Amino acid sequence: MSRPDDLWTRLSALTPARIGLGRAGNGLPTREVLRFGLAHAQARDAVHAPMEAAAVADAIAALGLRTLTVASRAPDRATYLRRPDYGRRLSEEGASALAAAAGPPADLALVVADGLSARAVHENAARLIAAFLPYAEAAGWRLAPVVVAEQARVALGDAIGAALQARAVAVLIGERPGLSSPDSLGIYLTFDPRPGRSDAERNCISNVREAGLQPADAAFRLSWLLGQALARGLTGIGLKDESDRALEGPEAAAALPAR
Amino acid sequence: MAYRHIVGPRTWAFADLATLMAKATPPRSGDRLAGIAAESAEECVAARWCLAEVPLSEILARPLIPYEEDDVTRLILDTHEAKAFSEIAHLTVGDFREFLLGALPETLTRIAPSVTPEIAAAVSKIMRNQDLILVARKARIVTRFRNTIGLPGTLAARLQPNHPTDDPAGITASILDGLSLGCGDAVIGINPASDSLQALGRLLHLLDDVIRRLDIPTQGCVLTHITTTIEAMNRGWPVDLPFQSIAGTQAANASFGVTLALLKEAREAAVALRRGTLGQNVMYFETGQGSALSADAHHGIDQQTLEARAYAVARAYEPLLVNTVVGFIGPEYLYDGKEIIRAALEDHFCGKLMGVPLGVDICYTNHAEADQDDMDTLLTLLGAAGCTYIMGVPGADDVMLNYQSTSFHDALYLREVLGLRRAPEFEAWLARIGLADATGSLLPGDGTPRLLAAAPGLAS
Numbered sequence: 001m002s003r004p005d006d007l008w009t010r011l012s013a014l015t016p017a018r019i020g021l022g023r024a025g026n027g028l029p030t031r032e033v034l035r036f037g038l039a040h041a042q043a044r045d046a047v048h049a050p051m052e053a054a055a056v057a058d059a060i061a062a063l064g065l066r067t068l069t070v071a072s073r074a075p076d077r078a079t080y081l082r083r084p085d086y087g088r089r090l091s092e093e094g095a096s097a098l099a100a101a102a103g104p105p106a107d108l109a110l111v112v113a114d115g116l117s118a119r120a121v122h123e124n125a126a127r128l129i130a131a132f133l134p135y136a137e138a139a140g141w142r143l144a145p146v147v148v149a150e151q152a153r154v155a156l157g158d159a160i161g162a163a164l165q166a167r168a169v170a171v172l173i174g175e176r177p178g179l180s181s182p183d184s185l186g187i188y189l190t191f192d193p194r195p196g197r198s199d200a201e202r203n204c205i206s207n208v209r210e211a212g213l214q215p216a217d218a219a220f221r222l223s224w225l226l227g228q229a230l231a232r233g234l235t236g237i238g239l240k241d242e243s244d245r246a247l248e249g250p251e252a253a254a255a256l257p258a259r
Numbered sequence: 260m261a262y263r264h265i266v267g268p269r270t271w272a273f274a275d276l277a278t279l280m281a282k283a284t285p286p287r288s289g290d291r292l293a294g295i296a297a298e299s300a301e302e303c304v305a306a307r308w309c310l311a312e313v314p315l316s317e318i319l320a321r322p323l324i325p326y327e328e329d330d331v332t333r334l335i336l337d338t339h340e341a342k343a344f345s346e347i348a349h350l351t352v353g354d355f356r357e358f359l360l361g362a363l364p365e366t367l368t369r370i371a372p373s374v375t376p377e378i379a380a381a382v383s384k385i386m387r388n389q390d391l392i393l394v395a396r397k398a399r400i401v402t403r404f405r406n407t408i409g410l411p412g413t414l415a416a417r418l419q420p421n422h423p424t425d426d427p428a429g430i431t432a433s434i435l436d437g438l439s440l441g442c443g444d445a446v447i448g449i450n451p452a453s454d455s456l457q458a459l460g461r462l463l464h465l466l467d468d469v470i471r472r473l474d475i476p477t478q479g480c481v482l483t484h485i486t487t488t489i490e491a492m493n494r495g496w497p498v499d500l501p502f503q504s505i506a507g508t509q510a511a512n513a514s515f516g517v518t519l520a521l522l523k524e525a526r527e528a529a530v531a532l533r534r535g536t537l538g539q540n541v542m543y544f545e546t547g548q549g550s551a552l553s554a555d556a557h558h559g560i561d562q563q564t565l566e567a568r569a570y571a572v573a574r575a576y577e578p579l580l581v582n583t584v585v586g587f588i589g590p591e592y593l594y595d596g597k598e599i600i601r602a603a604l605e606d607h608f609c610g611k612l613m614g615v616p617l618g619v620d621i622c623y624t625n626h627a628e629a630d631q632d633d634m635d636t637l638l639t640l641l642g643a644a645g646c647t648y649i650m651g652v653p654g655a656d657d658v659m660l661n662y663q664s665t666s667f668h669d670a671l672y673l674r675e676v677l678g679l680r681r682a683p684e685f686e687a688w689l690a691r692i693g694l695a696d697a698t699g700s701l702l703p704g705d706g707t708p709r710l711l712a713a714a715p716g717l718a719s
Contacts, residue, residue, distance in 0.1 A: 007705075007707060007708065007711075007718070008705075008707075010718075011432040011435065011436070011707075011718060012432070014426065014428045014429040014431075014432045015422050015426065015428075015429030015430070015432050015433055015658070016423065016658045017420070017421070017422065017429070017432075017433050017436075017652075017653040017654070017656070017658050018653045018654025018655075018656050018658075018666075019432055019433055019436035019653045019654070020436060021653075021654055021668070022705075023440075023668070023671075023701075025675075026668065026671035026672055026674075026675050026701070027668055027671075027672060028654075028666075028668050032654065036631070036654065036655070036656065037631075039656075040625070040630065040631070040663070043625035044625060046625075047625060047626045081590045081591065081594070081626055082288045082291065082292065082590060082591055082594060083292065083591070084292075084591050085292070116626050176624065176625065176626060176661070177625045177626075178625070178658075178661035179625070179656045179658075179661070179663065180656070180658070181661075182625075
């Protein structure tokens with residue numbers, strides 16, 4: 001039998017769960033109480049830190065894209081957390097701004113939304129869009145102005161996509177922070193966006209972050225799904241993400257953008 | 260029929276019983292989201308005054324959801340025991356509260372089959388937290404499969420060894436950790452990440468293997484959809500406890516893809532397997548306030564009353580375990596630590612009053628206004644209330660479901676502070692294998708090598 005310490009080194013490598021923590025009496029060692037406290041604090045901060053909308057918009061504008069900032073009907077974070085219905089609807093100012101900005105019909109509207117983690121947006125959104133642009137250029141997709149949305153839920157993208165006359169909308173949104181993933185971005189793609197779409201009509205790419213799915217990989221998946229969505233005229237349960245097979249198969253080379 | 264209460268110059272009126280019960284409910288975000296909560300603190304208390312004067316027989320006579328529309332209402336009324344009800348039929352809700360405060364444990368056992376969820380919910384709404392604790396503590400609900408759960412002075416714990424990709428070695432590592440810390444008498448229960456039949460089969464065999472090799476007097480469960488578990492039983496795989504999430508309306512259950520007939524089918528199939536050595540309580544259910552609203556199946560009824568109706572579904576199938584997952588659903592239903600604590604005590608009280616072996620997943624998400632201190636408070640209160648079981652998650656951090664629950668250490672804390680023992684058969688096993696002394700206290704040092712000595716190769 002191995003010594004206990006070796007045993008726990010080996011067992012701990014098998015799972016991200018907090019096992020082999022030890023005991024102080026019947027309680028947790030101080031180290032573990034503080035380690036947990038730090039993880040929870042980071043998750044809490046991620047939920048409550050406001051999105052730096054101007055900085056996010058600047059970073060996206062630096063990629064050569066037009067941007068527009070709107071807010072949902074939830075005026076603050078406390079209301080946002082209690083009233084998911086408000087987070088799915090545009091503020092009056094936001095609706096007017098979109099109406100004024102609407103240009104010719106587009107293939108895709110990109111929406112960058114704070115959701116439940118502004119940190120996820122700060123760290124991943126511009127990188128993801130930068131990685132996605134070469135695919136959009138290669139495919140010749142027309143992009144609507146990128147909308148930065150505050151106090152937003154996923155379904156706010158339906159109203160935005162409809163206002164911008166986009167064939168599809170991709171909402172890049174901060175996901176509900178886990179104790180060890182405060183920085184995780186989700187992408188929700190919806191074909192023919194309009195208010196009233198259900199979650200079953202969307203495709204999701206989740207866990208986009210440094211320690212998860214890399215933005216470059218997420219950009220490839222998004223472009224694969226968008227290509228399928230525009231060709232087949234649907235998203236959701238009828239469209240399975242088979243981008244892995246595209247990467248392995250002969251069409252992978254064709255799917256990669258010209259540099 | 261309208262209900263009225265006069266406070267000084269003002270007459271408060273409530274259009275019907277559903278409105279009255281919603282307005283009388285202690286504040287919570289889910290009822291506000293549904294647009295049915297009291298508009299002011301005074302309206303809430305006026306509703307409670309009014310509710311206290313409503314006879315129990317009137318609540319029984321006025322179903323909140325019509326009999327013709329909802330099979331949960333039909334279940335409640337068709338299985339109601341009129342003889343037991345005669346003992347309380349003459350009481351108002353206010354009288355009933357006082358009756359319960361003075362009742363003996365055997366009285367609670369006698370009336371339990373006659374307590375409808377609406378009656379339990381109504382009386383809970385006019386009770387303070389200490390009332391909810393005191394009455395629940397007197398209820399005696401004992402269930403058996405391979406051990407005895409719910410004896411006075413005991414607390415059980417579910418060992419919850421979840422893994423983000425269902426990796427068998429990772430799950431086994433968490434099981435060893437939990438067992439070495441004396442956790443697992445309620446059940447070793449895995450929430451699978453995958454909903455595939457193949458994944459279920461692997462996990463069922465893993466649990467069966469661990470329980471057999473270590474000869475643990477406990478039961479295993481993979482918390483997957485009941486139809487998948489029925490298929491597993493058809494294939495002869497080792498199912499101890501069929502699991503299902505349930506809710507308090509037919510429409511909400513339909514949104515879970517479950518019917519009362521499916522629950523009956525699963526129970527009968529599991530009983531026929533005869534895998535329980537001490538008893539045939541084979542079902543495991545989970546519930547939680549807000550599930551009906553989130554499924555748009557709430558009929559304008561407050562979330563706490565609907566939760567109690569889920570216990571009426573549970574009790575029809577003589578479950579081994581039922582737990583409310585109180586803070587999992589998020590702040591749009593229970594906003595902060597105060598609302599989560601109140602809801603957990605209400606749920607536990609209502610379940611126990613109705614004769615259901617209620618445990619609580621004491622938990623929260625990171626977007627709720629709650630933290631470990633709130634959970635410690637709730638844990639201690641539920642220990643005092645005689646909660647049947649709690650969850651044991653490694654370090655309180657569920658790395659698959661992404662929420663915080665209670666840990667193996669939390670169960671040890673509660674045992675030490677309140678002198679709570681484990682299921683007796685499990686406690687004897689811990690002593691036999693050299694992990695705990697005869698009183699159930701863990702022996703010093705890491706117990707895992709002792710476990711591995713009993714089942715060589717388990718972690719290899």
